[in-house]
Amino acid sequence: MEAKQTRKKYYSDDQEKLARYAKALSHPVRVFVMDFLANNLDKCCYSGDMAEELPIARSTLSEHLKELKKAGLIQGEINPPYIKYCINPENWDEAKILLNKFFKR
Numbered sequence: 001m002e003a004k005q006t007r008k009k010y011y012s013d014d015q016e017k018l019a020r021y022a023k024a025l026s027h028p029v030r031v032f033v034m035d036f037l038a039n040n041l042d043k044c045c046y047s048g049d050m051a052e053e054l055p056i057a058r059s060t061l062s063e064h065l066k067e068l069k070k071a072g073l074i075q076g077e078i079n080p081p082y083i084k085y086c087i088n089p090e091n092w093d094e095a096k097i098l099l100n101k102f103f104k105r
Contacts, residue, residue: 014098014101017094017095017098018095018098018099018102020071020072021071021073021091021094021095021098021099022099023071024067024068024070024071024073025073027064027067029054029056029060029061029064030064030067030068032050032053032054033050033061033064033065033068033074033085034068034073034074034087034092036050036053037074037085037086037087038087038092043086044077044084044085044086045084045085045086046082046083046084046085047061047062047065047082047083047085048082050085065085069085071091072088072091073087073088073091073092073095074086074087074088075087075088
């Protein structure tokens with residue numbers, strides 16, 4: 001039986017997290033969504049609220065919301081047939097810290 005080789009890890013956990021957050025923020029619609037939600041931190045917002053503010057199809061907005069959720073920057077609360085979205089405060093704070101550290105170099 002062959003011994004399992006372990007791959008050398010080249011990137012730190014923080015570098016991988018920063019890349020994930022940066023990728024999620026790499027589109028103007030996603031930046032808009034995060035800004036919209038950050039300005040409404042006291043409440044969650046329905047995707048329809050954001051769709052009224054953007055000149056894109058709801059299905060396109062849905063794909064962008066999926067990317068932000070996959071990165072952990074937002075979370076959704078399902079109330080059929082609607083989904084409320086809010087910022088995931090723990091990950092949002094972490095993203096801000098990592099981005100600030102990165103740009104201070």
